[in-house]
Amino acid sequence: MSYTEAKAKYAALGVDTDAAIERLKSVPVSLHCWQGDDVRGFDTDPTKPLTGGIQTTGNYPGRARTPEELMTDLDRAISLMPGKVKLNLHASYAIFEDGEWADRDRLEPRHFRKWVDFCKARGLGCDFNPTFFSHPKASGLTLSSPDPEIRQFWIDHGKACIRISQYLAEELGEPCVMNIWTGDGLKDVPADRMGPRVRYREAIDEILSEPFDFNLVKPCIESKVFGIGVEAYTVGSAEFALSYAALNRDRCIPLMDNGHYHPTEVVSDKIPALLAFFPEIALHVTRPIRWDSDHVVLLDDETREICKEIVRCGGLEGRVKIALDYFDASINRISAWVVGFRNVQKALLAALVTPNDALRQLQDEGRFTELMVRQEEMKTMPFGEVWAEYCRRSGVPEDGQWFSEVCAYEDEVLCKR
Ligand code: RNT
């Protein structure tokens, strides 16, 4: 079947595939720099393990060890991705020049100048994350610490990150989503669950008291259910993060990571629930397996369902900030980036070529038998042709044509590291 034939099939359902392709081209999806180097960053000892309730496993060859290597790898990956990429950086990816080094509470916009140059040269926007982990002062609680000095250090880090986010947004002319996530929590039964939460709330208040333009900087609060080493208690739980965002709607938005809920909960259902109240929300798209495992995003049912909700709820018009968040060190990292990014693009495109209005009408008219039939029939529509056309029009390889490029890059570049 050709694209023209596929287009006609969709047109018979009232779907304009050309319009869907055009629409998707301008939707930013944030690409996490941390898949390229197993979340190590450049500001701490690279031999030290990742801390803060997250972990990478695997030692596939070719991890990026320097900013230059990471940038080269990002370029290779981005060249295989259709759609609009936005870069997503962590504070730990600061680039120090001339032997200088600054601790997290002293980071300045100039430490990200090289990233700004990188983004400008490629027309990319940039999102940002304070890094409250993998640091000597992050061995226990951070923003919720009972130790005022530790807490102040991390508050100062958060404030520095607000200034850096404002700088990124101003320089690149695209809003910067700045996500606050800490791994703060306890391994075993707490004696005080509320104290750390009150301190966390006050610490975020202080961070967000740093002046910024809410049109340019979008601070987010990301919740989590548990992490490695903090199995019993997470300070920034779902209720905590959501309540904070709800009561501070003029300065922050909630962020849901679909690896951060109990296994039978689905973020797809939470998207419309939150959009009924919040003008904007943010997502980390990942793939949980049994727990927060941060596997590469596949084109699975929940990824498709998440993207359907984004599209149907008007999320593409800026209300939903989409970012990827996973890290697999056991496979080729360029491939991991490309597979996950392309799968989110596929799921979004599939949602865009779904006759959403007609299906909604069936629901509203109570025609549930037909609704089931139509929804099931969508699954065997010739979507592959529309996807291939989208890749061609975006100037990137179709499925079946990009993996050999990754293999060549592995031989020529990655294996020599
Ligand atoms: C961890 C959170 C968080 C991190 C990144 C690196 O469980 O999902 O978003 O993955 O900040």
Ligand code: ZN
């Ligand atoms: Zn996340």
